[in-house]
Amino acid sequence: MSAQAMPSPTHPSPREMPFEEIDRIVHVAQAAAEAWASSDAGSRSRLLRELAAALENGREQLVALANEETFLGAPRLNGELDRTAFQLRAFADAVDAGEPYAFIDDPAVPGAPPAGHPRLVRVTLPLGPVAMFSASNFPFAFSVLGGDTASALAAGCPVVVKAHPAHPRLSAAVFGLALAAVREAGAPQGVIGMVEGASRDVGVYLVRHPGIAAVAFTGSFAGGAALQREANARPVPIPFFGELGSTNPIVALPSAIGAQGLALAKMLGASIAQGTGQFCTSPGVLLMLEGDATDAFIRELAREMDSQSTHAMLSPAIRSAFDHGVDKLVRHAAATRITTGESSADKHPVPNLVALDMDAFLAHPELREEVFGPSCVVLKAGSVDEMLAALRAIGGSLTVTVWGAEQEDADSRRIVRQAAAIAGRVLFAGVPTGVAVTRAQHHGGPWPASTQPHTTSVGLMAMQRFLRPVALQDPPEWMTARAGVPL
Amino acid sequence: MSAQAMPSPTHPSPREMPFEEIDRIVHVAQAAAEAWASSDAGSRSRLLRELAAALENGREQLVALANEETFLGAPRLNGELDRTAFQLRAFADAVDAGEPYAFIDDPAVPGAPPAGHPRLVRVTLPLGPVAMFSASNFPFAFSVLGGDTASALAAGCPVVVKAHPAHPRLSAAVFGLALAAVREAGAPQGVIGMVEGASRDVGVYLVRHPGIAAVAFTGSFAGGAALQREANARPVPIPFFGELGSTNPIVALPSAIGAQGLALAKMLGASIAQGTGQFCTSPGVLLMLEGDATDAFIRELAREMDSQSTHAMLSPAIRSAFDHGVDKLVRHAAATRITTGESSADKHPVPNLVALDMDAFLAHPELREEVFGPSCVVLKAGSVDEMLAALRAIGGSLTVTVWGAEQEDADSRRIVRQAAAIAGRVLFAGVPTGVAVTRAQHHGGPWPASTQPHTTSVGLMAMQRFLRPVALQDPPEWMTARAGVPL
Numbered sequence: 001m002s003a004q005a006m007p008s009p010t011h012p013s014p015r016e017m018p019f020e021e022i023d024r025i026v027h028v029a030q031a032a033a034e035a036w037a038s039s040d041a042g043s044r045s046r047l048l049r050e051l052a053a054a055l056e057n058g059r060e061q062l063v064a065l066a067n068e069e070t071f072l073g074a075p076r077l078n079g080e081l082d083r084t085a086f087q088l089r090a091f092a093d094a095v096d097a098g099e100p101y102a103f104i105d106d107p108a109v110p111g112a113p114p115a116g117h118p119r120l121v122r123v124t125l126p127l128g129p130v131a132m133f134s135a136s137n138f139p140f141a142f143s144v145l146g147g148d149t150a151s152a153l154a155a156g157c158p159v160v161v162k163a164h165p166a167h168p169r170l171s172a173a174v175f176g177l178a179l180a181a182v183r184e185a186g187a188p189q190g191v192i193g194m195v196e197g198a199s200r201d202v203g204v205y206l207v208r209h210p211g212i213a214a215v216a217f218t219g220s221f222a223g224g225a226a227l228q229r230e231a232n233a234r235p236v237p238i239p240f241f242g243e244l245g246s247t248n249p250i251v252a253l254p255s256a257i258g259a260q261g262l263a264l265a266k267m268l269g270a271s272i273a274q275g276t277g278q279f280c281t282s283p284g285v286l287l288m289l290e291g292d293a294t295d296a297f298i299r300e301l302a303r304e305m306d307s308q309s310t311h312a313m314l315s316p317a318i319r320s321a322f323d324h325g326v327d328k329l330v331r332h333a334a335a336t337r338i339t340t341g342e343s344s345a346d347k348h349p350v351p352n353l354v355a356l357d358m359d360a361f362l363a364h365p366e367l368r369e370e371v372f373g374p375s376c377v378v379l380k381a382g383s384v385d386e387m388l389a390a391l392r393a394i395g396g397s398l399t400v401t402v403w404g405a406e407q408e409d410a411d412s413r414r415i416v417r418q419a420a421a422i423a424g425r426v427l428f429a430g431v432p433t434g435v436a437v438t439r440a441q442h443h444g445g446p447w448p449a450s451t452q453p454h455t456t457s458v459g460l461m462a463m464q465r466f467l468r469p470v471a472l473q474d475p476p477e478w479m480t481a482r483a484g485v486p487l
Numbered sequence: 488m489s490a491q492a493m494p495s496p497t498h499p500s501p502r503e504m505p506f507e508e509i510d511r512i513v514h515v516a517q518a519a520a521e522a523w524a525s526s527d528a529g530s531r532s533r534l535l536r537e538l539a540a541a542l543e544n545g546r547e548q549l550v551a552l553a554n555e556e557t558f559l560g561a562p563r564l565n566g567e568l569d570r571t572a573f574q575l576r577a578f579a580d581a582v583d584a585g586e587p588y589a590f591i592d593d594p595a596v597p598g599a600p601p602a603g604h605p606r607l608v609r610v611t612l613p614l615g616p617v618a619m620f621s622a623s624n625f626p627f628a629f630s631v632l633g634g635d636t637a638s639a640l641a642a643g644c645p646v647v648v649k650a651h652p653a654h655p656r657l658s659a660a661v662f663g664l665a666l667a668a669v670r671e672a673g674a675p676q677g678v679i680g681m682v683e684g685a686s687r688d689v690g691v692y693l694v695r696h697p698g699i700a701a702v703a704f705t706g707s708f709a710g711g712a713a714l715q716r717e718a719n720a721r722p723v724p725i726p727f728f729g730e731l732g733s734t735n736p737i738v739a740l741p742s743a744i745g746a747q748g749l750a751l752a753k754m755l756g757a758s759i760a761q762g763t764g765q766f767c768t769s770p771g772v773l774l775m776l777e778g779d780a781t782d783a784f785i786r787e788l789a790r791e792m793d794s795q796s797t798h799a800m801l802s803p804a805i806r807s808a809f810d811h812g813v814d815k816l817v818r819h820a821a822a823t824r825i826t827t828g829e830s831s832a833d834k835h836p837v838p839n840l841v842a843l844d845m846d847a848f849l850a851h852p853e854l855r856e857e858v859f860g861p862s863c864v865v866l867k868a869g870s871v872d873e874m875l876a877a878l879r880a881i882g883g884s885l886t887v888t889v890w891g892a893e894q895e896d897a898d899s900r901r902i903v904r905q906a907a908a909i910a911g912r913v914l915f916a917g918v919p920t921g922v923a924v925t926r927a928q929h930h931g932g933p934w935p936a937s938t939q940p941h942t943t944s945v946g947l948m949a950m951q952r953f954l955r956p957v958a959l960q961d962p963p964e965w966m967t968a969r970a971g972v973p974l
Binding site: 034038079082083086087103104105106109113114115117118120121122125128232236237238239395396405406407408413416417420421423424425426427428429430434436437438439440441442444446447448451453454456461464465467468469470471472473474475476477478479487 | 521525566569570573574590591592593596600601602604605607608609612615719723724725726882883892893894895900903904907908910911912913914915916917921923924925926927928929931933934935938940941943948951952954955956957958959960961962963964965966974
C-alpha cells in the first residue's frame with residue numbers, strides 16, 4: 001500500500017525504541033493474553049465501544065494532528081475517523097452476537113467408524129498477541145485503532161501496534177486515548193501496546209519476538225515481503241497477514257463507454273487523483289479495446305485528471321518513489337504521456353496518465369509495478385484475448401473493476417473469470433477506492449496483493465484471521481456449559 | 488507423519504517420471520480447471536460417488552496390493568478403504584448441499600459511507616490445480632483418492648497426485664480406477680492426474696510448477712518443511728497446506744488413573760503399538776504427576792506394550808529411522824527404558840517405553856522429536872507447573888489428550904488451556920489414533936503440526952483450503968441468478 005517511510009527533514013524522527021522496551025511491551029501483552037482470550041462478549045464489546053467513543057471525543061485534536069502529519073485534509077480525515085469508529089462498533093456488534101465464540105457441535109454417533117464417532121465440538125481460540133503494522137496512508141483506519149486492531153481485539157487477542165513513523169504524534173495521541181479507554185472499560189492492562197521506531201530493526205525485532213503469535217501488516221511490497229520472510233524464518237513460524245500492494249486494473253468494455261463514457265471518465269479521473277492517489281485500491285491500469293470511442297474516453301479522462309487538484313504526499317520518501325515510478329513509465333520507449341500537467345519538486349505531484357504499448361507491458365514486469373500515487377497506465381487491446389493476457393500478467397490484485405459486463409456472453413464471462421482469478425474483489429460499477437466495512441467484503445487477493453489470499457483485512461470476516469479452530473473431543477460438561485466463554 | 492521413503496532393495500523403485508511428462512500432466516490439469524471450477528453440484532458429486540464405488544468394487548485386488556506394499560494387514564486396510572469411500576461420499580453430500588457454492592449477500596445500503604455501501608456478494612472460488620503429496624502410512628485415506636483429493640475435487644480443483652514411492656503398484660491401480668470413474672462420471676479429462684518418482688527432484692519440480700495453484704502435503708517434518716520453502720520461494724508463492732508431524736502428548740491426571748487406571752493403560756498400550764505406531768496421531772509422550780499410582784500405571788502400560796504384536800514397518804527407511812530414534816532416546820543419560828522387548832534387524836520392531844528426566848526433556852530439543860513408530864516417552868512431573876512447562880516445550884501438536892479433567896478446577900483449566908494452545912484437537916476420553924471424518928473435526932494444529940494452523944486436512948472443513956473468497960461488488964443479474972454455479 002505505501003512505503004514504510006524513512007525519517008526526513010520535514011518529518012520529525014520518531015523515537016527509536018530500545019529493544020528492552022519492546023520486550024517489556026510484548027511481555028505485558030503476553031500477560032494480558034489469557035485473561036483477554038477468556039473474556040466474555042460484554043467485556044470485549046465494552047472496550048471496542050469505548051475506543052470508538054474515544055476517537056470521536058478526540059476528533060478535533062486528532063484530525064488537526066493527522067492533517068499536520070499526513071496532509072490528507074480535514075474532510076477525508078473526518079470521514080476516515082468516522083469509518084474507524086464505525087468498524088470498532090461493527091466488531092463490537094459481532095462480538096455481542098457471539099461470533100468469536102461460535103462453535104460446531106457434532107454429537108456422538110454410535111457404532112463403528114467411519115460412520116460412528118465420538119462427540120466433537122469445534123471452537124475457535126484466539127492466537128495470542130498480534131503485532132500490527134500501521135500504514136502511512138490511513139492514519140486512522142489502518143493505524144493504531146484501525147481494522148486490524150479492532151478485529152484482533154474482537155477475536156480475543158492483545159495487540160502490539162507498530163506505529164507508523166510518518167505520523168508519530170497522531171499515533172501517540174490515539175494510543176493515549178486508547179490506554180484511557182482500556183482503563184475505563186476495565187480491560188486487562190496490556191491488551192493494547194505500542195512500539196515506535198522508523199528503523200527496519202524495530203519491525204524485524206517485533207516480528208521475531210517469541211511473544212508475538214501473528215502479524216498483521218499493511219504497507220509496501222518490499223517491506224511486507226521482507227517481514228514475511230522474517231515470520232517464516234522464525235524457529236516457530238507464525239501467520240503473517242500482509243496486504244502488500246496492488247495495481248487495481250479497470251476493464252472498460254465498449255458497451256459501458258458507449259452508454260455513459262463521459263460520466264465514467266470523470267469518475268475514474270477523480271478516483272485516480274483522490275487523496276493524491278495514495279490508496280491501496282487506486283486504479284493503476286486502464287484496459288480498453290482499441291477504437292474511436294476508446295480514444296475519446298482516454299482524452300476525456302486525461303482532461304479530467306489534469307483538472308484535479310492534489311495535495312502533498314504522505315512523506316518525502318513516498319513523493320520521491322512516486323516521481324521515480326512516473327519517470328520510469330514516461331521515459332520508456334513504449335510510452336506516450338497523455339496528461340499534460342508538469343510535475344516539479346516544489347509543487348504537489350500532478351496526476352499522470354501514460355499509454356503503454358501492450359507488447360511492452362506484457363514483456364516488461366517493471367512496467368507492471370504499482371506506482372503509489374496518482375498515476376495510471378492505459379493499455380489498448382486488439383482483442384479480448386489480449387485483455388485476458390494483460391490481466392494474467394498483472395497477477396494478484398486487491399481489485400479488478402469490469403465496466404460493461406451487464407449482458408452475459410462468452411467474452412464477458414471470460415473477462416469476469418479472469419478478473420476473479422487474480423482479484424480479491426471484482427467491481428461491476430463504481431470505482432475501487434472506498435472499501436465498504438461489511439460482512440461480504442473481501443480486501444485481499446492472490447499474492448502479492450495479500451500474503452494469505454483466504455483472508456481479508458477489511459470487513460467482519462477479518463476477525464477470523466486471529467481465531468484458530470480447535471476440536472474438543474468428548475469435552476467435559478463444564479467446558480461447554482458456559483456458552484459464550486471459551487475454556 | 489512419515490518419511491518420504493527412498494527406494495530400497497525390498498521396495499521396487501517406482502518409475503522416475505521425466506519432467507516433460509510432469510509438464511504434460513499439469514497442463515492437462517490446467518486445461519480441466521475452468522470447466523471443473525464452473526461445474527455444478529451434480530457433476531462433482533457424481534464423480535466423488537463414482538470414485539467411492541470404484542474403491543469398493545476393486546476392494547479385493549486393492550487391499551491385497553496394499554498389504555504387499557505396506558504390511559498393514561487386511562483388517563486395517565479394509566477399514567481404511569471404508570473410511571476413504573466414506574469421506575468421498577461425505578464430500579459428495581456436502582457438494583450436493585451446496586457448500587462450495589455458498590455465498591454471503593450484503594444488499595446495498597443507501598446513504599453515505601461508512602454505513603451506506605454498494606451490494607457485495609462474497610463467493611468462494613476454487614484455487615486451481617492442487618498438487619497432492621500422498622503419505623506412506625495411509626495408502627488409501629491420505630493417498631491417491633484420500634481426503635485431500637476428495638476435498639479438492641469437491642471444491643472444484645483438479646488434483647495432481649504425487650504418488651508415494653512406498654506403494655507404487657497400489658497407487659497405479661487406484662489411479663487406473665480413478666481414470667475410469669472420471670470417464671464414467673463425464674468429468675473433464677485431467678481432473679485427476681498422477682506423477683511418480685522417489686527422488687526429491689520430482690516433488691520439487693511439481694511444487695515449483697507455474698501451473699500448480701496450491702499444495703497439500705502429509706509427511707515428514709523435514710520433507711514438508713523443504714517443500715514449503717519451495718512453495719514460498721516461487722516467483723508467485725502459493726498456499727502450502729502441510730501436515731508435518733506430531734508427538735501427541737497424553738496427560739493422565741490422578742483422578743483418571745485412580746478410577747480406571749488399568750483399562751486406560753491397556754487402551755494406551757494398544758494405541759501406541761497399533762499399526763506398528765505408524766500414525767501421525769500416535770501417542771509419543773505420556774505426562775503424569777509423580778506418585779505410587781503413576782508408577783503402577785506405567786508398569787501396567789509397559790506390560791501391555793510388551794504384549795503387543797507388531798508387523799513390518801512401511802519401508803526400510805522408516806524402520807531405520809525408528810531404530811535410530813529409539814536408540815537416541817534409550818542411550819540418553821537421563822533415560823530409563825521400561826519395556827523389555829528386544830529389537831533386532833531381523834525382527835519386527837518392538838514397542839518402546841522410555842522414562843525421561845523432566846529437566847533433560849525440557850533442556851534438550853532432540854528428546855522431544857517425534858519418533859515415528861511404536862515409541863513413547865514417559866515424563867513424571869513434580870507439579871502442574873512442570874506439566875505446563877512440558878506441554879509448552881512440546882509445542883505444536885495435532886492432538887493433546889487430557890484424562891481426568893471432568894471436574895472444573897483451577898488446575899484442570901490451566902492444563903486444558905495449555906493443551907488447546909498447542910493442539911488442533913484436545914481429547915478428554917479415548918486415544919488420539921482414529922480421526923473421525925465429520926464437520927467439527929480439526930486435524931491440524933500450530934506449527935510444526937501443520938503449516939497453516941487455521942486449516943484441517945480431515946473432515947468437512949478441509950474443502951475450505953481450496954476455496955478462495957472473492958467479493959463481487961454490484962454484480963450483474965446473470966452472475967448471481969444461477970445459484971449453485973459460480974461464474
